[in-house]
Amino acid sequence: MFLSKSDYMMAQNCIKALWLKKNRKDLTPEIDEATQRRFDIGNEVQDLAREFFLGGVMVPAENWDVINGSKITADLAKKNDILYEAFAKLDNGAFCRIDVLKRNGDGWDLIEIKSATNVKPEYIADLAFQKCVFDNAGYPVKQCWVLHINSDYVRKGPIDVKQLFQIEDVTDAVAEAYINTPAYAEQYMKIQTGKIEPEILIHKVCKDCPYYHYCGKDVPEYSVFDLLPQKDADVFYAETGKMEIKDVPASTCTTPKQLIDREAFLTNEVHVEPEEIKVWLDQLEYPLYYLDYETFQTAIPMFDGCTPYGQTPFQFSLHIQKEKGGALEHVSFLHKEQSDPRRALAECLIKNCGDKGSIIVYNESFEKSRNKELADLFPDLSDKLLAINERVVDLLVPFRNRYLYGPTQHSSASIKKTLPAFTDLSYADMEIHNGAEASTRYEAFIKGKMSDAEAQVLFDGLEKYCGQDTYAMVLLMDVLYKHAENNNK
Ligand code: SF4
Numbered sequence: 093m094f095l096s097k098s099d100y101m102m103a104q105n106c107i108k109a110l111w112l113k114k115n116r117k118d119l120t121p122e123i124d125e126a127t128q129r130r131f132d133i134g135n136e137v138q139d140l141a142r143e144f145f146l147g148g149v150m151v152p153a154e155n156w157d158v159i160n161g162s163k164i165t166a167d168l169a170k171k172n173d174i175l176y177e178a179f180a181k182l183d184n185g186a187f188c189r190i191d192v193l194k195r196n197g198d199g200w201d202l203i204e205i206k207s208a209t210n211v212k213p214e215y216i217a218d219l220a221f222q223k224c225v226f227d228n229a230g231y232p233v234k235q236c237w238v239l240h241i242n243s244d245y246v247r248k249g250p251i252d253v254k255q256l257f258q259i260e261d262v263t264d265a266v267a268e269a270y271i272n273t274p275a276y277a278e279q280y281m282k283i284q285t286g287k288i289e290p291e292i293l294i295h296k297v298c299k300d301c302p303y304y305h306y307c308g309k310d311v312p313e314y315s316v317f318d319l320l321p322q323k324d325a326d327v328f329y330a331e332t333g334k335m336e337i338k339d340v341p342a343s344t345c346t347t348p349k350q351l352i353d354r355e356a357f358l359t360n361e362v363h364v365e366p367e368e369i370k371v372w373l374d375q376l377e378y379p380l381y382y383l384d385y386e387t388f389q390t391a392i393p394m395f396d397g398c399t400p401y402g403q404t405p406f407q408f409s410l411h412i413q414k415e416k417g418g419a420l421e422h423v424s425f426l427h428k429e430q431s432d433p434r435r436a437l438a439e440c441l442i443k444n445c446g447d448k449g450s451i452i453v454y455n456e457s458f459e460k461s462r463n464k465e466l467a468d469l470f471p472d473l474s475d476k477l478l479a480i481n482e483r484v485v486d487l488l489v490p491f492r493n494r495y496l497y498g499p500t501q502h503s504s505a506s507i508k509k510t511l512p513a514f515t516d517l518s519y520a521d522m523e524i525h526n527g528a529e530a531s532t533r534y535e536a537f538i539k540g541k542m543s544d545a546e547a548q549v550l551f552d553g554l555e556k557y558c559g560q561d562t563y564a565m566v567l568l569m570d571v572l573y574k575h576a577e578n579n580n581k
Pocket residue numbers: 105106107108109112292293294295297298299301302303304307308
């Protein structure tokens with residue numbers, strides 16, 4: 093049985109995941125939108141990063157075609173100094189495909205291309221495995237490198253590949269990790285061919301694993317893993333074997349928030365701190381402007397002034413209420429052209445935000461950061477954008493601080509949890525269900541990957557989704573007023 097680099101890395105996280113991958117193919121989930129997006133970003137970055145090593149030759153073989161790919165690599169390595177996507181394979185089944193194999197004297201350098209903006213610890217283990225395979229397959233490895241994105245890069249004109257990427261020598265760190273690599277590889281080979289599924293306790297980070305649907309099938313919708321921080325939750329479950337909230341004693345909770353969350357769930361009662369709500373409401377100044385942005389992020393900056401993974405706002409929704417309980421006015425902006433949306437968005441925002449009244453957002457750091465970035469980009473609009481930031485009031489605060497908390501929030505203060513906890517409004521029947529979906533689909537549009545008809549469906553969905561985000565804030569504000577007023581009766 094083969095052991096690929098991704099098998100090795102999977103086993104480094106959890107040996108059960110490797111066993112399931114090899115022995116329970118029926119459990120392998122479909123590739124979801126988020127995973128596909130990660131692949132797409134990786135491919136886009138790889139294609140561009142190869143320009144860092146000009147003159148190389150691509151090894152023409154599919155990923156699954158390991159034996160043929162290894163033979164082709166061996167042939168090409170006889171007369172080329174740089175190979176892209178080079179294969180190496182050992183007789184025991186271990187194999188890998190390095191992004192760039194570059195001749196260095198009488199040996200070779202391994203270069204791993206990553207779409208991240210720094211060297212992560214797992215890249216070292218990844219390269220240690222590759223060094224193990226290449227070394228033993230007849231390609232003595234001299235140095236190991238990680239080529240990653242430079243987060244300080246700011247686009248000005250065409251992409252400058254030498255500035256967009258940074259290369260770091262990780263030879264020493266890989267040499268240290270290498271010491272244990274052959275033993276790990278041997279252990280993983282045995283595990284993947286074993287007849288018995290390894291027993292691994294479920295833990296908090298399992299939620300990110302593709303096999304969570306299988307291992308986590310008995311975890312309640314709201315469990316100790318939601319209530320407690322990672323270490324505390326994992327220790328509690330390991331020691332007691334219990335994960336239901338009713339089995340978590342109050343003495344296990346270490347913060348007032350945890351106690352409130354636990355109590356609200358067990359009693360099925362709303363937790364209210366009316367005085368705190370009232371103090372928070374008293375800071376508001378009408379008219380109120382409920383603001384929400386939608387943004388997209390690309391690894392490779394699309395426009396001048398953009399940075400890698402910078403958030404580019406393309407849409408906002410603004411609900412305006414002149415007086416308490418008064419009628420709502422709605423203004424929206426959605427950039428429907430395949431061009432830089434930021435100037436038009438900033439001008440439209442300034443035009444519609446007036447010069448007094450609170451700007452209500454949900455999680456202020458996001459909207460304020462976008463306004464600050466727009467202010468830096470457009471100095472002539474800077475004063476007005478920064479003045480908007482001065483008026484921002486964060487509606488997340490009363491929910492995050494547990495001034496108001498409903499039993500169904502399950503330890504989350506996200507608007508997707510607070511809204512159904514206190515209103516009948518839901519995102520379930522919408523064309524777009526969350527910000528990540530809005531972002532991914534808009535990115536496809538702006539990169540020209542959508543037909544006109546598809547774009548129109550997208551625009552309709554975006555208008556409804558972003559509009560609902562600000563309308564949801566209006567409803568949640570009403571809920572806060574009601575709870576503050578009930579206390580005064
Ligand atoms: S869900 Fe957890 S225990 Fe199961 S395979 Fe994934 S990481 Fe391992």
